[in-house]
Amino acid sequence: MNQLGIQEKLPFARAMRISIQGIRIRVGRSLVTVSGVVLGIAFLMSNLTSQLILKAVQSERELKQTVDLMQALVKSEIGVLEGKQIAVAVFGELSNADEQLLARIRSGEPAAIRAFGVSGAPYESYPLEKVGEGVVAMLVLGDAEVAGISLGDLTAGMSQKVVLDSVDDRRFEDALDSGVRRELFFGDQVRQRQAELKAAEKQALFRTIWIAAISMFVTVIGVSNALLMSVTERFREIGTMKCLGALSAFIRTLFLIESSLIGVVGSVVGVIVGATLPLLVYGFLYGFPTVLGALDYGLLGLAAMGSACSGTILSILAAIYPARVASNMVPAAALRSTV
Amino acid sequence: MTTDSISALFASAASEKHSGYVIRSVDVKRVYKMGDSETHALRGVTLDIERGEYMSIMGPSGSGKSTYFNMIGGLDKPTSGKVYIDQVDIAQLDPRELAWLRCRKVGYIFQSFNLIQVMSCIENVMLPMAFAGLDAEESRDKAMDILEQVGLGDRALHKPQEMSGGQQQRVAIARALANSPVILLADEPTGNLDLRTGEEIIDLFVMLRDTLGVTIISATHDLKMLKASDRVVWIDDGLVTKVTTPEEMDISVADVH
Numbered sequence A: 001m002n003q004l005g006i007q008e009k010l011p012f013a014r015a016m017r018i019s020i021q022g023i024r025i026r027v028g029r030s031l032v033t034v035s036g037v038v039l040g041i042a043f044l045m046s047n048l049t050s051q052l053i054l055k056a057v058q059s060e061r062e063l064k065q066t067v068d069l070m071q072a073l074v075k076s077e078i079g080v081l082e083g084k085q086i087a088v089a090v091f092g093e094l095s096n097a098d099e100q101l102l103a104r105i106r107s108g109e110p111a112a113i114r115a116f117g118v119s120g121a122p123y124e125s126y127p128l129e130k131v132g133e134g135v136v137a138m139l140v141l142g143d144a145e146v147a148g149i150s151l152g153d154l155t156a157g158m159s160q161k162v163v164l165d166s167v168d169d170r171r172f173e174d175a176l177d178s179g180v181r182r183e184l185f186f187g188d189q190v191r192q193r194q195a196e197l198k199a200a201e202k203q204a205l206f207r208t209i210w211i212a213a214i215s216m217f218v219t220v221i222g223v224s225n226a227l228l229m230s231v232t233e234r235f236r237e238i239g240t241m242k243c244l245g246a247l248s249a250f251i252r253t254l255f256l257i258e259s260s261l262i263g264v265v266g267s268v269v270g271v272i273v274g275a276t277l278p279l280l281v282y283g284f285l286y287g288f289p290t291v292l293g294a295l296d297y298g299l300l301g302l303a304a305m306g307s308a309c310s311g312t313i314l315s316i317l318a319a320i321y322p323a324r325v326a327s328n329m330v331p332a333a334a335l336r337s338t339v
Numbered sequence B: 001m002t003t004d005s006i007s008a009l010f011a012s013a014a015s016e017k018h019s020g021y022v023i024r025s026v027d028v029k030r031v032y033k034m035g036d037s038e039t040h041a042l043r044g045v046t047l048d049i050e051r052g053e054y055m056s057i058m059g060p061s062g063s064g065k066s067t068y069f070n071m072i073g074g075l076d077k078p079t080s081g082k083v084y085i086d087q088v089d090i091a092q093l094d095p096r097e098l099a100w101l102r103c104r105k106v107g108y109i110f111q112s113f114n115l116i117q118v119m120s121c122i123e124n125v126m127l128p129m130a131f132a133g134l135d136a137e138e139s140r141d142k143a144m145d146i147l148e149q150v151g152l153g154d155r156a157l158h159k160p161q162e163m164s165g166g167q168q169q170r171v172a173i174a175r176a177l178a179n180s181p182v183i184l185l186a187d188e189p190t191g192n193l194d195l196r197t198g199e200e201i202i203d204l205f206v207m208l209r210d211t212l213g214v215t216i217i218s219a220t221h222d223l224k225m226l227k228a229s230d231r232v233v234w235i236d237d238g239l240v241t242k243v244t245t246p247e248e249m250d251i252s253v254a255d256v257h
Ligand SMILES: Nc1ncnc2c1ncn2[C@@H]1O[C@H](COP(=O)(O)OP(=O)(O)OP(=O)(O)O)[C@@H](O)[C@H]1O
Pocket: A333, A336, B032, B033, B034, B039, B040, B041, B059, B060, B061, B062, B063, B064, B065, B066, B067, B068, B111
């Protein structure tokens, strides 16, 4: 007599079909919800992209200033480069500024640039001991310590014995007692400026985090609100489904599927919009080659991935409360509502 | 609508013909609290409904008919009192058992259809079958059969809002019959139907009762429906005021109209 059974769960694929169908038919409504996510994620992404562009443009400018500074010292120490012989000793890796300085020196048409420790074009490379008679100055570039090489020996053949160093004037062991005049490209002023830049960068990072938090908040509130509204206007539908044998889990699944689809679509669109807008704006402002050339695409990709993922996850989180409200409704109460 | 073909659909349900009471309600009360005010929608309804019975419920608007349907259909919980379906106190059922009961044992026909607007007719009819575990193929065929029998075979792919009230009501009936229920709860099923379709519904109900032993409980003001039923229960202000047979109706109908 008491032949009651237990309701089986509806397969996920079926729930998925029903959910997608609902979204397709309520396109208008779904678009409003999606646009909430788009807005939040586009806001986040555009801020991240702007930061990256600004940083790229700024470091480009910073680099130019640095090279200007180095060139000024070269000029004051050596004067006109034309017809003079200059030695370049490189230890370790050349920095961007070092490379640009060399390029500029080359365009000053000195008689010869004798490069030591540099392999390959465009400079003739000589063994270290062959710094010749006519060489007026030596640039010491690169970031490495110098081990086992004496500055005195190195400059022995030079007529003027001026050494311009881009890192530290004491990287040669005998720097102080070699009697060679040494000048540093970067004085205290430059070092201080670099420290300031570091601090500003830190501040920018804080601002980025703050903006990211706000835009995520916007996304959560927007999606929650939109889904809550779509729950309210579907009370009757939910009640009807329960009368027909839907389990609460099915109703929850329905809303979670809906919100994750909304989250994915909204996030992708948001990332595209959010990346494109600042690229256009700064492109017109600083010129597209500058912006596109200096941009760190690895970081941009990372920002896009992060924004898209957080948009999707937040949409799903935002749906949990509305989904619970919907699934806990008593069928009779849900059926009565006339929204 | 051919009653013969519908009876074929219920072939399996026919074997479930048991005697005894299929629904019992004992002193069921339902109080709606809205802020400070209380509405006593049901003030203690005790009714035993026999298996295979066709019972009509009559009463003025607001007397508590829909509320009573909600109680015996497992859609709402009484404030006090008990409802037994097949001797099981439905207050004791866990959500999955309750869902199973709503899905397979009870068919609901609502006063306001409650079709799912985003689904076509056939999808509406297929939905309870999906919940019962039928696969899409099988349920599509079965749903099409039922729709054809309520005369809507050519409308299967239409959305509810593209149909007349009477057509929507017939879709709702088809959906209620989807899982061959043993109890059919119909809240004013002929309210929106023309005379002829209304009569077809009555024929269908009588057939379901006679050949398959489906228990039918229907709220109605339709004299023809009242006459077709086994028993008429009169409800007023949340209480059963009298129980009559249709034969005694002729005199008492005058009281209502
Ligand atoms: N969810 C609810 N909240 C508050 N009051 C309710 C609720 N449902 C029903 N009522 C009240 O309970 C009473 C009975 O309502 P019910 O819907 O059962 O009447 P009915 O007999 O079905 O009427 P009708 O013939 O008009 O459909 C009414 O006074 C109604 O206002």
